[in-house]
Amino acid sequence: MASLRVTLGTLALRNPVLSASGTFGHGLEMQGFCPPSAIGGLVSKTVTLRPRPGNPLPRLCETSGGLLNSIGLENRGIDAYVRDVVPVVASADTWIVTNIGGEAPGDFAELAERLDACDAIDAFEVNLSCPNVQGGKLPFGTDPVAAARVIELVRARTRKPVWAKLSPNVARIGEMARAVEGAGADAVTAVNTLLGMAVDWRSRSAGLATVQGGYSGPPIKPVALRCAWECSRAVAIPVIGCGGIQCAADVLEFLVAGCTAVQVGTWSFADPGALARLPGEIAALLDAARVDDVGCLIGTLRDGLGPRPVRAATVAGA
Numbered sequence: 556m557a558s559l560r561v562t563l564g565t566l567a568l569r570n571p572v573l574s575a576s577g578t579f580g581h582g583l584e585m586q587g588f589c590p591p592s593a594i595g596g597l598v599s600k601t602v603t604l605r606p607r608p609g610n611p612l613p614r615l616c617e618t619s620g621g622l623l624n625s626i627g628l629e630n631r632g633i634d635a636y637v638r639d640v641v642p643v644v645a646s647a648d649t650w651i652v653t654n655i656g657g658e659a660p661g662d663f664a665e666l667a668e669r670l671d672a673c674d675a676i677d678a679f680e681v682n683l684s685c686p687n688v689q690g691g692k693l694p695f696g697t698d699p700v701a702a703a704r705v706i707e708l709v710r711a712r713t714r715k716p717v718w719a720k721l722s723p724n725v726a727r728i729g730e731m732a733r734a735v736e737g738a739g740a741d742a743v744t745a746v747n748t749l750l751g752m753a754v755d756w757r758s759r760s761a762g763l764a765t766v767q768g769g770y771s772g773p774p775i776k777p778v779a780l781r782c783a784w785e786c787s788r789a790v791a792i793p794v795i796g797c798g799g800i801q802c803a804a805d806v807l808e809f810l811v812a813g814c815t816a817v818q819v820g821t822w823s824f825a826d827p828g829a830l831a832r833l834p835g836e837i838a839a840l841l842d843a844a845r846v847d848d849v850g851c852l853i854g855t856l857r858d859g860l861g862p863r864p865v866r867a868a869t870v871a872g873a
């Protein structure tokens with residue numbers, strides 16, 4: 556059977572499939588559908604310094620294709636996360652990635668400092684890109700200087716790997732990727748949700764109480780794929796693809812486009828067992844194509860642009 560192992564900076568993953576933040580609880584809520592040992596890593600819902608009640612209802616709206624959400628980073632805050640979640644995920648047989656979010660750069664720094672002490676956490680994903688806080692107007696997601704500042708602050712407070720999660724709602728995502736790489740990010744996650752909205756013309760009401768929200772699911776795959784490819788062309792650090800993935804072929808497309816691993820989000824709502832099945836389905840596709848190592852596919856797109864930025868030698872973890 557084909558090898559599915561990939562190396563993401565200092566983390567050796569058993570396969571390139573991870574859960575996407577906010578769609579899989581904090582990790583173990585979904586273990587009835589997906590044992591942690593089946594996948595490469597679990598990414599938590601965004602954790603903030605203080606508890607957040609989230610946005611008013613309705614904050615989920617299905618469209619004719621894809622999902623709109625404006626959850627607004629509802630979570631119980633770092634104290635509850637450290638007290639109730641960290642001890643539980645410590646036993647999970649996979650990498651634990653904690654996604655952190657804030658309203659000011661100092662929030663991210665404080666979160667990183669406090670969570671750095673938790674051995675159960677293997678990496679941070681910095682949510683620079685939530686469209687549902689302050690109407691998507693926070694500058695970290697769209698301004699390379701502000702994004703770099705946040706990553707610098709987090710980098711200075713932890714030795715754990717730092718992944719920067721980018722927004723697709725920018726003109727040049729490659730510039731954002733370069734900025735966070737320069738600030739010390741170990742990987743880039745591309746992407747968070749696209750800004751969108753829905754309208755019911757009969758009631759003249761918007762589908763979401765906040766009117767605008769984050770659009771996700773299979774219809775965003777072409778946009779996410781383009782963003783991930785652009786990032787992989789811009790930086791030497793690994794890129795983690797995210798957006799619209801629902802099957803094994805989707806995963807391999809992101810790898811060929813330049814990603815080292817992927818995250819699956821909205822599709823877990825449609826098919827909660829999908830994440831657990833994906834690795835086997837990827838292996839079956841590779842075996843049928845006589846590819847014996849999934850790593851051979853990474854960044855092999857014939858885009859006519861010549862060699863990609865050189866990746867530094869990596870140290871494989873356990």
Ligand SMILES: Cc1cc2nc3c(=O)[nH]c(=O)nc-3n(C[C@H](O)[C@H](O)[C@H](O)COP(=O)(O)O)c2cc1C
Pocket residue numbers: 575576577578600601622624626628654682685720746747748769770771772773775797798799800818819820821822
């Ligand atoms: C209901 C919902 C909640 C989400 N919450 C978060 C979150 O807390 N933090 C975050 O970084 N991304 C969050 N996301 C974004 C996803 O992690 C992912 O980047 C996005 O949905 C695109 O992937 P997908 O099309 O596979 O869902 C959320 C997405 C959805 C649908």
